[in-house]
Amino acid sequence: xxxxxxxxxxxxxxxxxxxxxxxxxxxxxxxxxxxxxxxxxxxxxxxxxxxxxxxxxxxxxxxxxxxxxxxxxxxxxxxxxxxxxxxxxxxxxxxxxxxxxxxxxxxxxxxxxxxxxxxxxxxxxxxxxxxxxxxxxxxxxxxxxxxxxxxxxxxxxxxxxxxxxxxxxxxxxxxxxxxxxxxxxxxxxxxxxxxxxxxxxxxxxxxxxxxxxxxxxxxxxxxxxxxxxxxxxxxxxxxxxxxxxxxxxxxxxxxxxxxxxxxxx
Amino acid sequence: xxxxxxxxxxxxxxxxxxxxxxxxxxxxxxxxxxxxxxxxxxxxxxxxxxxxxxxxxxxxxxxxxxxxxxxxxxxxxxxxxxxxxxxxxxxxxxxxxxxxxxxxxxxxxxxxxxxxxxxxxxxxxxxxxxxxxxxxxxxxxxxxxxxxxxxxxxxxxxxxxxxxxxxxxxxxxxxxxxxxxxxxxxxxxxxxxxxxxxxxxxxxxxxxxxxxxxxxxxxxxxxxxxxxxxxxxxxxxxxxxxxxxxxxxxxxxxxxxxxxxxxxx
Numbered sequence: 001x002x003x004x005x006x007x008x009x010x011x012x013x014x015x016x017x018x019x020x021x022x023x024x025x026x027x028x029x030x031x032x033x034x035x036x037x038x039x040x041x042x043x044x045x046x047x048x049x050x051x052x053x054x055x056x057x058x059x060x061x062x063x064x065x066x067x068x069x070x071x072x073x074x075x076x077x078x079x080x081x082x083x084x085x086x087x088x089x090x091x092x093x094x095x096x097x098x099x100x101x102x103x104x105x106x107x108x109x110x111x112x113x114x115x116x117x118x119x120x121x122x123x124x125x126x127x128x129x130x131x132x133x134x135x136x137x138x139x140x141x142x143x144x145x146x147x148x149x150x151x152x153x154x155x156x157x158x159x160x161x162x163x164x165x166x167x168x169x170x171x172x173x174x175x176x177x178x179x180x181x182x183x184x185x186x187x188x189x190x191x192x193x194x195x196x197x198x199x200x201x202x203x204x205x206x207x208x209x210x211x212x213x214x215x216x217x218x219x220x221x222x223x224x225x226x227x228x229x230x231x232x233x234x235x236x237x238x239x240x241x242x243x244x245x246x247x248x249x250x251x252x253x254x255x256x257x258x259x260x261x262x263x264x265x
Numbered sequence: 266x267x268x269x270x271x272x273x274x275x276x277x278x279x280x281x282x283x284x285x286x287x288x289x290x291x292x293x294x295x296x297x298x299x300x301x302x303x304x305x306x307x308x309x310x311x312x313x314x315x316x317x318x319x320x321x322x323x324x325x326x327x328x329x330x331x332x333x334x335x336x337x338x339x340x341x342x343x344x345x346x347x348x349x350x351x352x353x354x355x356x357x358x359x360x361x362x363x364x365x366x367x368x369x370x371x372x373x374x375x376x377x378x379x380x381x382x383x384x385x386x387x388x389x390x391x392x393x394x395x396x397x398x399x400x401x402x403x404x405x406x407x408x409x410x411x412x413x414x415x416x417x418x419x420x421x422x423x424x425x426x427x428x429x430x431x432x433x434x435x436x437x438x439x440x441x442x443x444x445x446x447x448x449x450x451x452x453x454x455x456x457x458x459x460x461x462x463x464x465x466x467x468x469x470x471x472x473x474x475x476x477x478x479x480x481x482x483x484x485x486x487x488x489x490x491x492x493x494x495x496x497x498x499x500x501x502x503x504x505x506x507x508x509x510x511x512x513x514x515x516x517x518x519x520x521x522x523x524x525x526x527x528x529x530x
Contacts (some may be wrong), residue, residue: 003268006363013403014279015484048409087410087434098271102350125392126426131405137402138278145352146311161391169352231304
């Protein structure tokens with residue numbers, strides 16, 4: 001599907017959710033986690049999910065059959081479907097499913113040598129009702145990502161409007177301090193990333209304490225290691241942010257190795 | 266245009282703005298105000314507006330030429346245009362303009378006899394960067410409008426996450442107390458409605474003091490008159506909200522009459 005109806009509520013109101021999934025040799029990574037988040041997002045928005053797993057399986061099967069890329073990004077978008085004018089959802093509407101596939105060239109140096117990131121001025125609004133899920137209302141990320149053109153800056157770190165660290169424009173944020181792994185709590189804004197959740201699980205299995213909480217950006221100055229992660233870039237060590245620099249540390253490397261093992265299974 | 270590309274950023278991220286304009290006998294009401302807000306929204310989001318006035322004039326002219334409806338709603342959607350995967354806007358992209366027209370049957374009893382409204386549980390997140398403009402990230406309104414099915418309830422009143430009165434799901438809110446007109450300040454969330462702005466101007470011309478500020482829902486209990494307004498429903502007196510009832514008062518009627526005069530010009 002190349003086009004959708006202009007009265008689709010995905011366009012009219014951002015009334016839907018999406019997933020971005022990496023495929024290696026045609027195998028979608030963390031597939032169950034992505035599907036689970038998609039379903040959770042639909043549930044939160046009241047978009048009926050019945051039958052969507054079957055439609056996704058069929059459409060993904062078709063699109064993968066024609067693909068020759070060794071690494072690719074699969075994007076799934078589910079909207080509430082077409083509708084009349086007005087915010088009220090039509091309960092009879094059938095959700096729209098859009099499946100697309102694009103080539104992806106991993107930047108090995110990002111995960112090997114680390115990346116420089118910056119702070120964004122664009123702050124994330126606070127709204128628990130919409131936090132965590134990967135919905136289509138993403139203007140905050142668009143504005144944040146518009147703040148810089150310099151291609152040596154890989155990512156921008158976003159705070160909420162109260163000054164708490166939250167995430168990158170397209171990634172989740174972790175840091176290491178005193179042998180523990182820290183990451184911002186995402187109960188009031190932010191997207192709960194599938195790689196983030198996988199890392200929290202892996203850290204737990206390795207006996208590394210994980211602390212989710214509200215932290216100001218000052219805590220990063222005391223961190224021994226910092227990294228960002230998402231489904232496309234995996235884990236990228238952060239080596240510089242504003243005036244602070246970090247080495248690429250052992251826990252970052254351990255997490256990278258553990259994630260690679262999960263992917264290989 | 267019935268369809269748009271699935272990679273349009275309006276769908277992918279809600280990266281755009283819209284306007285809903287009432288036409289009476291083919292004449293768009295408050296047309297300059299709607300165009301000004303559209304341009305302001307594009308400026309805020311960094312969507313280039315050059316040439317859009319001409320495109321709008323051409324497309325609106327075409328769609329109106331085929332219309333026989335005495336009252337209709339014209340909807341304009343402007344998105345940043347099609348794009349590659351990723352939040353970063355492509356500066357070469359050309360904005361997408363979607364113009365649609367739908368029949369509209371005004372509910373005369375709403376403006377004459379008043380409406381019953383309710384409070385919504387869905388709260389508005391706070392983000393000054395996106396407040397005021399009519400952007401396409403409207404999940405909060407969708408969730409709020411999903412809260413009720415009862416067709417005797419015309420509108421839902423939304424508070425922000427700190428409990429301040431903000432607006433209706435599709436309208437702005439006013440109330441009268443001690444001969445002054447009150448309405449919530451919209452610097453942190455909410456949409457600055459064209460009718461709202463017109464009424465503030467009209468009240469000023471009539472010597473009615475207008476107070477914009479942050480108010481809890483408790484203030485409505487002391488109000489002598491309450492009304493909601495937007496471009497489609499004009500001014501609708503609120504006669505009941507939760508346990509409180511109001512008569513339709515003189516200032517509401519005066520505002521209705523003054524707005525009608527503006528429309529007739």
